[in-house]
Amino acid sequence: MRQNKKLGQCFLKDKNIVKKAINAANINKNDIVLEIGLGKGILTKELAKRCKKVIVIELDKKLEIFWDEIIKEYHNIEIIWNDALKVNLKELGFNKVVANLPYQISSPVTFKLLDCDFEVAVLMYQYEFAKRMGAPSGTKEYGRLSVSVQYRAVVDYVCKVSPSAFSPKPKVDSAIVKLTKKNEPIHNIDNWEFFDGFNRALFQHRNKNTKKALIHSAHEINMDRDKLKELLNSNEIMEFNDLLGKKVYMLSLKEIGVLCNNLYKIINKSK
Ligand code: SAM
Numbered sequence: 001m002r003q004n005k006k007l008g009q010c011f012l013k014d015k016n017i018v019k020k021a022i023n024a025a026n027i028n029k030n031d032i033v034l035e036i037g038l039g040k041g042i043l044t045k046e047l048a049k050r051c052k053k054v055i056v057i058e059l060d061k062k063l064e065i066f067w068d069e070i071i072k073e074y075h076n077i078e079i080i081w082n083d084a085l086k087v088n089l090k091e092l093g094f095n096k097v098v099a100n101l102p103y104q105i106s107s108p109v110t111f112k113l114l115d116c117d118f119e120v121a122v123l124m125y126q127y128e129f130a131k132r133m134g135a136p137s138g139t140k141e142y143g144r145l146s147v148s149v150q151y152r153a154v155v156d157y158v159c160k161v162s163p164s165a166f167s168p169k170p171k172v173d174s175a176i177v178k179l180t181k182k183n184e185p186i187h188n189i190d191n192w193e194f195f196d197g198f199n200r201a202l203f204q205h206r207n208k209n210t211k212k213a214l215i216h217s218a219h220e221i222n223m224d225r226d227k228l229k230e231l232l233n234s235n236e237i238m239e240f241n242d243l244l245g246k247k248v249y250m251l252s253l254k255e256i257g258v259l260c261n262n263l264y265k266i267i268n269k270s271k
Contacts, residue, residue, distance in 0.1 A: 003168065007060055008102030011039040014165035017176070018046050024158045024178050025098050025122040027051050034094035034118075036084045036109060037102055040066045047098060048074040055092050057084045084109055089116050097121035103129075103170075107145070114152040114179070121153075121179040127160060130175035137252045144203040148196065150253055151186055153179040187257030190264055197221045198260045202248045210251060210259070211244040223267065236266050 003009035012018060021043065027033065031051040035044055038058035047054045054077045058067075061081055070077065080087055085108055096119055101109060103126050110133075113121055125133070134155035135141035149155060158176035163169035189195045201217035202210065211232050214221075218228040231237065232244060243251065243259050251259070 001062060001065065004060060004062075006104070008037075008104050009039065009060070010166040010168060010170045012042050012100050012165060013167045014161075015042075015046075017159075017161055017165045018043055020159055021098055021100075021122050021124070021176055022046055022050060024176065025096050025120055027096065027098070031096050032094045034089070034092060034097045034099070036097075036099040038063055038067060038079065039100070041070045043098065043100060044077060045070060045074060048077050051096075052076065053078065055080065055094055057082060057087055059083050085112065089113065095119050097123065100124040110149065110179075114149065114181075118181055120181075122158065122176060123179065124161065124174055124176050126170075127173035127175045130157065130177045133177060138250055140249075142249050143206060144199045147199050147203075147253060147256055149179070151182075151189070151195075151257070153181050155179060186253045187261070189257055190261045194221060194264050195257075195260050198263070199256070202251070202256070206249045207247060209244070210246055210248055213248050214244075214263075221263075221267075227270075231263075231266055231270060234266075236269075237262065 003011070027047065027050040029052055032053045032055065033047050033051045035047060035054055035056040038044055038056050044054055044056050056077060057080045059082065067079060085105060089112055097113060101123055106125050106129055110123070132141045132143055132145045133149045134157055135143070135146045156178040158178050161174040161176060163171070163173065197220045201220035202213050204217045204220070205213035208216070214232065215225055215229050218225040237244070240259055240262060243255050
């Protein structure tokens with residue numbers, strides 16, 4: 001079977017990496033595990049041996065030849081032949097996720113997962129993407145991805161994975177990351193839609209000061225530029241002038257939440 005690059009079909013062949021991923025998720029017989037991307041089933045079979053049930057989502061029906069072999073031996077695996085981005089993940093009832101993700105959907109699938117209830121997700125990403133996810137404020141990798149993910153989960157780096165662990169070899173290094181859903185948020189966000197727009201606006205200009213960044217990308221929070229400028233120069237937001245004067249990439253996660261909620265309040269009051 002010819003592997004489809006467009007579907008990110010770089011299959012794992014290194015069993016040590018499979019073990020590392022499964023150990024990081026601390027899989028046990030009570031777990032219902034979601035996997036995205038069956039491939040030839042190297043991860044699926046190992047998960048099935050250790051957990052109560054695996055639910056695997058796979059888009060490519062050409063992989064059915066491998067599936068047919070797998071189900072002869074394992075009876076605790078359910079497969080959903082569909083695009084993971086189109087499946088209602090909230091209905092599936094899993095408590096853990098382990099997956100060697102197709103890289104072209106890393107970002108949307110991660111945010112879709114972070115909207116679900118789960119304990120831990122152990123996921124393979126491109127190395128650079130993984131670094132951006134876990135980056136702390138003040139570093140050059142810190143950005144919208146870091147803020148959006150770290151608001152919803154604790155990011156732990158498990159290990160770097162070299163191209164030789166896959167067949168065919170991808171062109172770049174990969175990394176396994178463990179995401180643990182946060183019970184206590186860093187800061188309660190009043191409106192998540194506004195928060196996401198606010199972050200987009202900020203990190204389009206990560207090296208600018210925060211006030212300038214927001215004014216430049218006012219459209220991201222559905223504001224007219226002049227109106228936002230007026231609000232950000234008003235007495236209403238004066239107590240946050242220190243934060244507004246900081247460079248975007250120096251803002252901590254908490255500072256972003258505080259500023260976001262207060263701006264949201266002031267904008268709504270002015271309407
Ligand atoms: N788990 C296998 C392994 O570790 O060898 C396969 C991993 S491979 C990187 C990614 C898998 O995801 C491929 O089997 C590919 O066909 C599948 N895939 C790609 N896009 C998908 C999508 N949108 N929804 C579900 N599966 C997808």
